Amino acid sequence: MAAGSGLTAAADASLTRTIAGVTSGAYSTPANNYVACYTTQFTAAAKAGATEWLAASDTAYARQAMGATGTGWTIAAYASGVGVVWNNTNTITQPAVTGTAQTLFAIGFCDALTVGNINFFSDLASSAPVGLGVQVILTASTGVVFTTY
Amino acid sequence: MATWNSNGQDTGGSGGYVSGTQGVQYIHDTFAANGDTITLPTGTFTWNTGVTLTKTITVSGSGYLPNLSTLRSSPGAPTLATTISTSTPSLTYAVKITLPTGSGFIFRMTGIYFQNINSSSYNYLIVSGSPSTDQFRIDNNFFDGGTVQVVMIGIGGNPSGVMDHCTLQGGAASEMIHNTSVGAGNISGWTDDITPGGSKMFFIEDCIGQLTNYSSAIFEQGTSLMQSYYGARNVVRYTQLNFAQIDQHGTGGAVGARWFEFYNNNEFFPTGVTGATSFYAIRGGSGVIYSNSVSGTLTYAFVVSLYTDDTSGNTTYGTAPNFGPGAGIFKNSLSQGPFSSPVYLWNNDSHISIGTQVGTGGWNPSPILLNQNYYTSTTQPSSMLICERSTDTVGVTTYSYSPYTYPHPLTGLSTSPGFGLTATSDLSLTKTIVGVTSGAYTTPSNNYLACFSTQFTNGAKAGATEWATSSNPSYARVAMGATGTGWTIAAYASGVGVVWNNTNTLLVPAVQSNNQTLYAIAFCDSATIGAGNIDFFIDMPNSGQLTVLVGLNVVLPAGTGAVFTTL
Numbered sequence: 008m009a010a011g012s013g014l015t016a017a018a019d020a021s022l023t024r025t026i027a028g029v030t031s032g033a034y035s036t037p038a039n040n041y042v043a044c045y046t047t048q049f050t051a052a053a054k055a056g057a058t059e060w061l062a063a064s065d066t067a068y069a070r071q072a073m074g075a076t077g078t079g080w081t082i083a084a085y086a087s088g089v090g091v092v093w094n095n096t097n098t099i100t101q102p103a104v105t106g107t108a109q110t111l112f113a114i115g116f117c118d119a120l121t122v123g124n125i126n127f128f129s130d131l132a133s134s135a136p137v138g139l140g141v142q143v144i145l146t147a148s149t150g151v152v153f154t155t156y
Numbered sequence: 157m158a159t160w161n162s163n164g165q166d167t168g169g170s171g172g173y174v175s176g177t178q179g180v181q182y183i184h185d186t187f188a189a190n191g192d193t194i195t196l197p198t199g200t201f202t203w204n205t206g207v208t209l210t211k212t213i214t215v216s217g218s219g220y221l222p223n224l225s226t227l228r229s230s231p232g233a234p235t236l237a238t239t240i241s242t243s244t245p246s247l248t249y250a251v252k253i254t255l256p257t258g259s260g261f262i263f264r265m266t267g268i269y270f271q272n273i274n275s276s277s278y279n280y281l282i283v284s285g286s287p288s289t290d291q292f293r294i295d296n297n298f299f300d301g302g303t304v305q306v307v308m309i310g311i312g313g314n315p316s317g318v319m320d321h322c323t324l325q326g327g328a329a330s331e332m333i334h335n336t337s338v339g340a341g342n343i344s345g346w347t348d349d350i351t352p353g354g355s356k357m358f359f360i361e362d363c364i365g366q367l368t369n370y371s372s373a374i375f376e377q378g379t380s381l382m383q384s385y386y387g388a389r390n391v392v393r394y395t396q397l398n399f400a401q402i403d404q405h406g407t408g409g410a411v412g413a414r415w416f417e418f419y420n421n422n423e424f425f426p427t428g429v430t431g432a433t434s435f436y437a438i439r440g441g442s443g444v445i446y447s448n449s450v451s452g453t454l455t456y457a458f459v460v461s462l463y464t465d466d467t468s469g470n471t472t473y474g475t476a477p478n479f480g481p482g483a484g485i486f487k488n489s490l491s492q493g494p495f496s497s498p499v500y501l502w503n504n505d506s507h508i509s510i511g512t513q514v515g516t517g518g519w520n521p522s523p524i525l526l527n528q529n530y531y532t533s534t535t536q537p538s539s540m541l542i543c544e545r546s547t548d549t550v551g552v553t554t555y556s557y558s559p560y561t562y563p564h565p566l567t568g569l570s571t572s573p574g575f576g577l578t579a580t581s582d583l584s585l586t587k588t589i590v591g592v593t594s595g596a597y598t599t600p601s602n603n604y605l606a607c608f609s610t611q612f613t614n615g616a617k618a619g620a621t622e623w624a625t626s627s628n629p630s631y632a633r634v635a636m637g638a639t640g641t642g643w644t645i646a647a648y649a650s651g652v653g654v655v656w657n658n659t660n661t662l663l664v665p666a667v668q669s670n671n672q673t674l675y676a677i678a679f680c681d682s683a684t685i686g687a688g689n690i691d692f693f694i695d696m697p698n699s700g701q702l703t704v705l706v707g708l709n710v711v712l713p714a715g716t717g718a719v720f721t722t723l
Binding site for chain 2: 014016017018019020022023024025026027028029030033034036037038039040051052053054075076077078079080082084085087088090091093116118126127155156
């Protein structure tokens with residue numbers, strides 16, 4: 008399946024309602040963003056359905072908070088023909104994998120430390136093994152870059 | 157530059173000018189000067205005679221409003237229209253313009269829906285001129301041939317001009333445009349210089365050419381957007397072909413079409429058809445064919461065929477076939493050889509099959525050969541052989557091709573259209589997405605439709621000029637419904653996204669005092685002109701625009717007027 012990135016299908020739907028002014032089912036502005044890891048892709052078409060890592064398998068796994076009220080993101084001004092480019096401000100580091108080695112195929116950005124909504128995501132082109140003791144790291148500024156256009 | 161309001165009829169009228177009471181021909185003959193405009197009101201008018209024009213005027217109907225967001229689909233019946241219904245006009249055409257020379261203006265015909273042609277012996281439009289006459293623009297018209305085999309438009313004399321944002325549809329075997337150049341028996345169209353990428357061509361851009369009811373077709377029906385002859389030179393670009401081909405004729409016993417530049421066009425192949433379909437038939441002249449795409453059923457080939465149909469093996473102008481694919485300029489009335497100026501094809505969709513075939517009647521004494529008459533490649537060759545100018549030498553002179561300015565300068569437009577969120581919304585919504593509260597998107601309590609006389613453009617997505625009550629006193633933004641009730645939002649569909657469209661028909665108050673130009677519509681969060689936020693917008697497709705005459709409404713049909721996709 009083709010790798011995807013950007014808003015999830017659920018966010019597409021809710022954000023459309025926000026854009027148009029529909030209050031029911033509108034986008035829920037996150038108080039914080041949390042980085043999550045996935046063993047499968049969201050895919051470009053479905054933009055949903057990825058399987059998140061489990062603490063039962065990687066006992067150290069936890070979603071990582073990026074900063075309240077969007078402070079974890081650097082948002083550039085709109086540029087003609089380019090759009091609005093936004094990227095993670097700080098380096099984000101997952102705890103070293105413990106228990107069982109993991110496979111990383113996507114990362115997602117959620118609005119809760121547990122459960123909640125997955126708002127946007129970035130699939131990897133191919134899965135990456137993450138061995139025991141290894142950390143998933145999103146480098147500051149370049150770890151993940153989105154464009155709204 | 158005066159504006160004269162006709163009553164929509166072709167003939168009739170007497171005495172001094174009285175707005176809205178006289179026919180087009182009478183106003184043209186009696187009052188209009190070069191640079192003036194003759195308007196036709198909304199309504200259906202049966203033209204039994206037709207009009208013969210000789211001045212570089214604008215003939216402006218009230219237009220029609222296509223689905224703004226789906227250029228590459230059938231726009232359906234017009235919702236706002238001046239309709240000219242003509243079955244058998246006594247002049248055999250509805251409109252004929254013989255272009256003058258040196259007036260300093262262009263001839264323009266815009267905003268008219270033509271219907272009811274019932275024979276290939278009649279034309280909706282004839283443009284007659286020469287390379288040195290004033291230029292022309294035919295835009296935003298719908299030429300409807302129904303299911304009849306038709307020739308709806310004739311171009312003669314090699315005048316330069318553009319047809320843009322028009323829809324043409326006809327029945328099986330229709331040849332919807334005939335470019336007859338300088339006419340049979342005349343080789344002057346093969347003796348003048350051709351400048352690749354130059355302006356001295358007949359341009360078709362941002363148009364739709366289709367077999368009527370193409371989506372239900374079950375076999376090849378030979379419908380052509382255009383057939384060209386006798387030294388014609390054409391550019392067709394950014395145009396949708398729905399089961400319709402383009403044919404550069406060879407025409408045995410005469411001379412064929414001279415030059416072509418066909419690029420960035422898309423051919424749609426209906427689901428129910430089996431077997432290959434013709435995209436381009438190249439039987440005469442030279443040129444370039446590149447970056448063409450396909451859509452629909454991809455099981456069968458989309459064919460570009462290069463061949464000669466000079467069944468006589470005519471050697472009057474040199475070695476036969478002397479005007480077949482790959483032949484260039486005639487010098488001293490003689491061809492410089494059957495492959496003096498090769499055809500180049502590159503970067504076309506992989507479903508497009510490029511090849512040759514035996515000519516009409518099985519005559520093929522000098523096969524059209526790859527790497528001789530034509531060349532194919534994945535990218536544009538840095539240097540290409542040419543012999544189209546009197547100073548060119550066969551096998552020696554080369555050129556590096558660059559296309560002519562797009563959109564064509566005669567459209568008066570120079571920007572690319574945009575669509576979707578404004579630049580401001582891109583930024584504020586990004587903040588909303590990640591949870592930044594300052595500067596976040598303001599959820600509109602209502603949406604208001606607004607009209608603009610300039611574009612937002614695809615790059616800036618901002619800066620369009622809204623209509624003003626100082627020019628159009630009745631103008632007001634139109635409320636769509638509180639809390640988003642004006643929009644129908646579908647569920648997310650895999651690979652498609654969330655499609656949302658206007659639920660109800662939206663009607664902007666009829667224009668008062670001054671005609672308005674519509675380049676874009678947008679949706680705002682305030683009823684007050686110039687206030688609030690402009691959240692999202694639609695520029696008219698590919699830099700088109702619409703003249704909205706006094707007394708007319710801009711109408712967005714329910715369900716189809718504005719369609720967006722969030723993906």
